[in-house]
Amino acid sequence: MFALSVLCYHAGMKALFITSLISILLLLREGSAFAASAKEIRLTLESGRYDLAIEQGSALGSADGLVLAAEALNAKLLLGQAERKTKTAKRAMKLAKAALVLEPQNPEAQIQYALAYGFYGRHASNFKAWRKKLPQKIRVEIDKAVILAPDDARSYALQGAWHLNLLYRGGGFDVGKRYGASEQEGVIYFQNALDQNPGDDIIITANFLMLQFVLAPKIHAAQTELSLQSSVLNSAPRNDVERRILIQMQNVYEGFAAGNALERAEAFLDQ
Numbered sequence: 001m002f003a004l005s006v007l008c009y010h011a012g013m014k015a016l017f018i019t020s021l022i023s024i025l026l027l028l029r030e031g032s033a034f035a036a037s038a039k040e041i042r043l044t045l046e047s048g049r050y051d052l053a054i055e056q057g058s059a060l061g062s063a064d065g066l067v068l069a070a071e072a073l074n075a076k077l078l079l080g081q082a083e084r085k086t087k088t089a090k091r092a093m094k095l096a097k098a099a100l101v102l103e104p105q106n107p108e109a110q111i112q113y114a115l116a117y118g119f120y121g122r123h124a125s126n127f128k129a130w131r132k133k134l135p136q137k138i139r140v141e142i143d144k145a146v147i148l149a150p151d152d153a154r155s156y157a158l159q160g161a162w163h164l165n166l167l168y169r170g171g172g173f174d175v176g177k178r179y180g181a182s183e184q185e186g187v188i189y190f191q192n193a194l195d196q197n198p199g200d201d202i203i204i205t206a207n208f209l210m211l212q213f214v215l216a217p218k219i220h221a222a223q224t225e226l227s228l229q230s231s232v233l234n235s236a237p238r239n240d241v242e243r244r245i246l247i248q249m250q251n252v253y254e255g256f257a258a259g260n261a262l263e264r265a266e267a268f269l270d271q
Contacts, residue, residue, distance in 0.1 A: 038064040045072050048240030050081070058095065063106055066099035070112040075241050077119045078203070079248075080271030085123040092116035107149035114141040114158055122165065126173055135166055135179045153197035157204045160189030164211040168269065183215065200235050202242040206249050210265045217262050225261070228253040 036044070036056040045053040050072040057069030073082070073092035082088035096113035099106055121134040129135060139162055146155040163186030166175040175181040190208040194201065209232065213224040228249055237243040248268050255261030 156193035
């Protein structure tokens, strides 16, 4: 009887050990989202799981992880998936700034910070932008990106976007005189960005094309429609962001036949 009790005790302990081990493995499996490497987070981001990439990058805590989280937030802003745009932009800025604290010369962190700051300025009112001197502050951060990443096409695209976006959103403000925004300079910077990149860059090309179109629709309508048909819409997307941008460019292209291409282009830029 005693021997039987001992055997039952050991069998019970073994079962308890196995149960505990299984529980630990399940917990580790559930927590794997928080233990992802930067390479894994990159794959998560490029597959379009932006919220998970934000969570994973923030949890990783390294400069690379924080930058990826900021990039995922910027992707949501670019695609119009952010419900609270200024709050999302500020969060992206905070994460990119934290990465810069860890690595002050990190070019990707600076690019994501400047991009997020640009989104923040895009969705601020003209009065708030003027009162807080947002155009000047954003331009300083873009210039820093150019210094840290002189061979990155995105740096020059950010310069071009600064000029053309200000002209587009200027409203009653004389942004040329007040801030130095110039359509000619904006076009040159965008062209430099596209020259810098030997391959087709869907994001840069789409933004440049839409900004030129909305600034002078009568002048650029025919060329915009042709460029979309013959070039942009034939590009092969490399990730979910580019895939979704192409869907939006298809929508603008179809707007030429529907008679509301300009409104669709403006909706793309106002995301």
